[in-house]
Amino acid sequence: MPGHKAAADDVNFTVAQGEFFVIMGLSGSGKSTVLRMLNRLVEPTAGTLEIEGRDVAGMNPAELRDLRNRKINMVFQHFALFPHFTVRENAAYALHLRNVSAAERAERADWALRTVGLGEWGDSLPGELSGGMRQRVGLARALASDADILLMxxxxxxxxPLIRRDMQDLLMTLQRDLRRTVVFVTHDLNEAMRMGDRIMIMRDGKVVQLGTAQEILNTPADDYVTEFIADVDRTRVLTTGDIMREPLFTATQDEDAADVLRRLSNVEGTGTYVLDAQRRVQGIARADRVAKAITGGKKVTIASCMSDDYDRVADDVPLSDVFSLVGRNPVPLAVTDDERRLLGVIPQATLLAALATPGTTSQQDGKDEPKNA
Structure with a gap:
């Protein structure tokens, strides 16, 4: 229509069950409008909206009320608590609307309050709580409702800032443990990058890019996204699993030490990991210790000159947490699973390249960097 602009223009996306999906953009981008369309607080003028195969746009008022009461719960910026209700009554409000018995409401609300760290505040009024605590009550209300989908x-x-980070940590923990589907709106890209499984960036009512934090950082869709991510702290977004690469070689305990030293020399390596048949790390073989062990032409195996002076991390550790480990490790930092199986390694050059150059990935690493095994 002439003179009018669509708040959401040809927006198309799918959210998987249990996913933490973030919609982000600056003020006026259309992100909150899209969120409120999901439970028809804002009526879409065209298109389709389905939740678990059900046509939400075609629901009658009774069906829509049932969807809002049982399937979807919304958490607002300004808490939306009833000041004359106790914290427990606020947490149980959705259950009250369903005519759940008072005993069951109290039990469910108390569980939710304990889950968000407010177990002893059930009889208090919202006015007695800090802002962060009131937001926890809003989250407890969403949990108590047992809704599968949280719109935030x-x-x-x-x-x-400090309370905000605590709330982010709490929400990510709850989402991981309870496997709720979360659609989360924010204008803060660092928050989006930290929390979202996938992120949809909007501008002027349109979707500019949709992908994981790593995809957006490494392959921004256009100049707008490139400028948008310029100040993102990559060390808190990228993880060890994002940049690790295969080691140039590994050894086993029964290998001849002289042969291992020769292989290390060929790749200008300072050491290598020693693995068993299941790729579990048994230790490392440092070039200087291997050389000392074979002095005088002695024939020894790697088992006799292994050491355990190395660090290892899981594949979901932010890069901000591994700088000191990479710097002090005598071999490239090991990335392992819970059984100590080697998943990959992170040489210093790989870490620096990932932080300095968008588009650096584990698949690219190891081609033009110093040859550390």
């Missing part, structure tokens, strides 16, 4: 409209933007 900039829920932490009014909080102080």
């Amino acid at each position: 409209d900039e829920p932490f933007s009014a909080l102080d």
Whole structure:
């Protein structure tokens, strides 16, 4: 229509069950409008909206109320608590609307309050709580409702930075443990990158890019996204699993030490990991210790000159947490699973390249960098 602009223009996306899906953009981008369309607080003028195969746009008022009461719960920026209700009554409000018995409401609300760390505050009024605590009550209300889908409209933007980070940690823990589907709106790209399984960036009502944090950082869709991500702290977004690569070679305990030293010399390596048949790390073989062990032409195996002076990390550790480990490790930092199986390694050059150059990935690493095994 002339003179009018669509708040959401040809927006198309799918959210998987149990996914943490983030919609982000600056003010006026259309992100909150899209979120509110999901439960028809804002009526879409065209298109389709389905939740688990059900046509939400075609629901009658009774069906829509049931969807909002049982399937979807919304957490707002400004808490939306009833000031004359106790914390427990606020947490149980969705159950009250369903005519759940008072005893069951109290039990469910108390569980939710304990889950968010407010187990002893059930009899208090919202006015007695801090802003962060009131936001926890809003989250407890969503949990108590047992809704499968949480819609969250900039829920932490009014909080102080330290409280905000605590709430982010809490929500990510709850989402991981309870496997709720979360659609989360924010204007903060660092928050989006930290929390989202996938991120949809909007501008002027349109979707500019949709992908994982790593995909957006490494392959921004256009100049707008490139400028948008310029100040993102990559060390808190990229993880060890994102940049690890295969080691140039590994050894086993029964290998001849002289042969291993020769292989290390060929790749200018300072050491290598020693693995068993299941790729579990048994230790490392440092070039200087191997050379000392074979002095005088002695024939020894790697088992006799192994050491355990190395560090290892899981594949989901932010890069910000591994700088000191990479710097002090005598061999490239090991990335392992819970059984100590070697998944990959992170040489210093790989870490530096990942932080300095968008597009650096584990598949590219190892081609033009110093040859550390």
